[in-house]
Amino acid sequence: MTVHILCDFDGTITAEDNIIALMKAFAPSEWHTIKDDVLAQNISIRSGVGQLFELLPSAGRTVYRDYLVERIELRPGFIDFLAEVSQNDWQFDVVSGGMDFFVYPILNGHVDPDHIYCNVADFSAETVRIDWPHACDEQCTNDCGCCKPTIARRIVNPDDRLVVIGDSVTDFEVAKQADFVYARGQLITLCEAEGIRYAPFETFDDITYHLKEVSV
Template identity: 50%
Template structure:
């Protein structure tokens, strides 16, 4: 029996041309954000801890400015719209698994990806500082304190019948890349895949990904 392909795609820096959290921090956060970001990338602190600290640098009173800025400056990566249409044509499920935040993830994907196919973090602007909420935390088998735990999400799909395809770009995708059947990587994730000897295919646009997948056995008629 041929395995059924399912695609798990990161959002920030993958679906989008740049990382939206980083863009927000550059525009609104005090300089302390840089050290926190460096600690996340170096894996000195967990993603959940780091992102919590980043957003606590920002006052909730800036909500309207932050939301408007993130949506106005966001650009979807070349070929993404066509890629979504193609997955629908071939009947391959597409899940967005994102360490990003609801206030920019959902609006950006409206009309492209159904909300029920999106995993991302939530935001709370009711306090003095912005708080991030974590509806998709690690299960008991993951000790990485991921925040939105992509490993836990992938584990819900049986690897004996599902060909799990991961598309990502950064440290938030590393643990999932270790267990995926196929990895498409760019930017920092390439560096980590090479460092840890994880097989991957590089990409710059979603046209690149589609071209490779169309040659794969799992996408060929039986």
């Protein structure tokens, strides 16, 4: 049986949520209300993320990318974790509600682009617009934007053991499909409320140890 790992990016692989970092640095104050509505599940992820990026002028594209690439920190243990993934022949894909213009540069040299699923930012208009190449299929009505359950149904073999790594409401629906979850932040609360099997983590070393020592 193959272990297939679907891993979130913002706040999971990276120490900080990159969308939130962009909003703090470049967006007007109304981004706070939109963010709170998404986290409270008052509006869909797709709607909220789209509204957030509409607050950013497209002219800042290079500035936004460089700001994140220069300051971002990968969560401790991630590079060693990838080595374990390769050594054990685990399947690994990044499933991110983040944007191509920062996800790909940050993961360059670490994760094959063919195993990265994320949204696409369009800078052709006055403000940033988002394209959604991984929108919900007919089995999902949550308007996820980057629909992680849809991606899982498409790329994970039904016989595989699905492991999900994440930190927030954006990972909740795919966590419901998982055999086991590694959780941080809000995802811990959601897993506990739903009775989903999970282990908390702070670093990827925690996950590596658990995957090697404990049957999930």
